[in-house]
Amino acid sequence: MFGSTPSGANAYAKVGVETGVTSASPHKLIVMLFEGAMVAVASGIQHMQAGDIAKKGMAISKAISIIDNGLRASLDKKVGGDIALNLDALYEYMSNRLLIANLKNQPKILEEVYQLLKGLKDAWQTITPPAEQQAQAQPPMQAEPKAHAYDPLAPQQSRLVKA
Template sequence: MFGTQQRGVNAYAKVGLETGIVSASPHKLIVMLYDGALVAVLSAQMHMNSGNIPEKGKSISKAIQIIDNGLRASLDKEAGGQIAEGLDALYEYMSARLLAANIRNDLAMLEEVQRLLTDLRETWNAIGATPAAMPGADLKRMPSLASA
């Protein structure tokens, strides 16, 4: 009558995600995009291993959408210069590899994209952890960093 418990859990999770998105910094939003793409790629790997072709295709499509419509679309090529151009080319490569992995049912291609996304996510997190990237960071109060 009132729905399943799973539907309630999903609704609660959706509200939590939407709240996180609204309150997230631009840096955190990129991390969330990397996380979403990684989850989709891992899901595709799981479905590929189990032989669930329709779900594998859905997961790969989701990863491609996140990469193309999230990560690539967020690049500012004017302000980002060569770095943004390089990331754009890498995102295009990853999307092409995901498409080929789907067509060929190639787990190695999915693993390659997973490694690339993981490396980019870790690098992005490292950038966000630097004092210059933190709002209100004052290097004068951090003598070990100010003298470096």
């Protein structure tokens, strides 16, 4: 009647991811793309070792899609200069290696790509934009209470008379 628990958990996880994406900074979105690609590659390794060809292909295709349509697409080659061009070449290399790993069932290639993604993600995480540094350093501002507003949950002064 209400569906299975795994589908409910998946729906809940999807909402959590979507909420994270909509509230994330561009810097955090790149980290999320690295993490998603890494999960897909790790899943591809597991499915390859288990002999599940269909799931292996889907996981590797997902990793390629994240790299090509997420990470590569986010590069601004005009502003990024040599760094952006080198990253573009590295992303292309990773996509090609994933394709070869899928065709030839070579988990070592998947592990190579996983390590490349992990290294890039770790490096990216060490670079925190100034706006995020400031947000992390300062606690969120709280609204000032109104001067004469009545708050029934606020502590009240005792009316007891001391003897």
